[in-house]
C-alpha cells in the first residue's frame with residue numbers, strides 16, 4: 001500500500017479520529033480481566049460513563065458494535081410478538097426496524113421523508129389511538145447519521161406522557177452521545193443505546209445500554225431467550241467492576257482515558273465545540289450554494305452535515321476525488337441517498353483548524369470535479385469560527 005504523506009483526514013460521521021492518549025492507553029499491555037487492577041478499571045469506567053448519558057442508573061458495556069446494543073435493548077425489555085412504535089428518520093431507523101422483524105416483534109413505522117426528525121405530535125396521536133396499550137415501546141433515533149437530522153427526544157417523552165401511555169422509550173444515541181446534549185434521566189428514557197466509535201473518540205468495539213428502573217423491571221418480565229446480551233448477569237458482575245465474560249480490556253483502558261479527557265474539557269464545552277463546527281460547516285455549504293439534507297433549522301445535527309449535490313453530479317465521484325487529492329474520507333449517501341449526498345463528520349476529536357481543513361478539502365474537490373459552486377465557503381466558515389458571524393441555530 002502506497003504511503004500518502006500527511007495525516008489521513010477521517011471526516012466520516014464515525015468511526016472518528018482516536019486521540020493519541022487514547023490510542024496509547026489501548027496499546028498498553030492487556031491485563032488480567034479477573035485481577036484487582038481490572039476491578040478498579042471496571043468500577044471507574046462503569047461510573048464515569050454514567051455522566052456521559054446524564055444518568056445515575058447503571059450503564060451496560062458490551063464488547064460489540066452499536067447493532068448489538070440495539071438488539072440488547074429489544075431483547076431485554078420486550079417479548080416475542082410485542083408491538084413497537086418506530087419512526088422512520090433514515091437509514092439507521094430503518095435498520096433498527098428491520099431488526100425488530102427478525103426478532104419477531106411487530107413494528108408500526110411512522111413514515112418519514114429522510115429530511116426531518118421524529119414528529120412528536122404524530123407519536124402522541126398514534127399512542128392516543130392505542131387504547132389497549134398494545135405498544136410496549138416507542139423506539140427512535142436521536143441523531144440520524146444518514147441525514148444529519150437530530151430529533152427532539154424531550155418532546156417525544158412529553159408526547160408519550162400527554163397520551164398517558166405506559167410504553168417504554170428506547171433511544172439510539174450512537175452518533176450523538178458525547179457530541180450533542182443528551183439527558184437519559186431528565187428526558188425519562190428507558191434504554192439509551194450508544195457506541196464507542198463516534199463522540200467517545202474510541203475505535204469501534206464497545207456498545208452501551210443505559211437503563212432506567214422501569215427498563216430493569218421490564219427485563220424481569222421479558223420472555224425473550226437471551227444469554228450474551230442479558231442484563232442480569234452483567235449487572236451482578238458489574239457491581240464489583242467485573243464482567244460475566246471476557247470484556248474488551250484494552251478498549252476499556254482507552255475508555256478510561258477518553259472519559260478523563262471529556263471530563264477535563266467539560267461536556268457543555270464539548271457540545272459548544274460541536275455546535276460551532278456544525279454552524280461553520282453549514283455556512284460553507286450554504287455559501288457554496290448547496291442544499292443541506294436536513295430541512296428544519298431546529299433539527300440540524302451538530303455531529304454531521306449531509307450535503308445534497310445538484311442534480312447530475314455524483315457525490316461518490318466527488319468523495320473519490322477528495323480521497324485521492326486530499327487523503328480525506330467523507331461519508332457516503334446511504335440507501336436512497338446513495339451518490340446523491342455526501343456527509344461531513346464533525347464529531348469527536350477535532351478543532352477549528354480540522355474543520356477548516358475538511359472544508360478546504362471539499363472545496364478543492366468541487367473545483368477539481370468541475371461542479372458549479374460559489375467559492376469562498378471556507379472563508380465564510382472561518383468567520384463563524386472566529387466569532388465574526390453569528391452561528392445558525394440548532395435543536396436544543
Ligand SMILES: Cc1ncc(COP(=O)(O)O)c(C=O)c1O
Pocket residue numbers: 014065066067068092141143144145172173174175195204
Ligand atoms: C445512528 C446509528 N445507529 C446505529 C448504528 C449501527 O452501529 P454499528 O455500526 O456500530 O453496529 C450506526 C452506525 O453508524 C448509527 O450511526
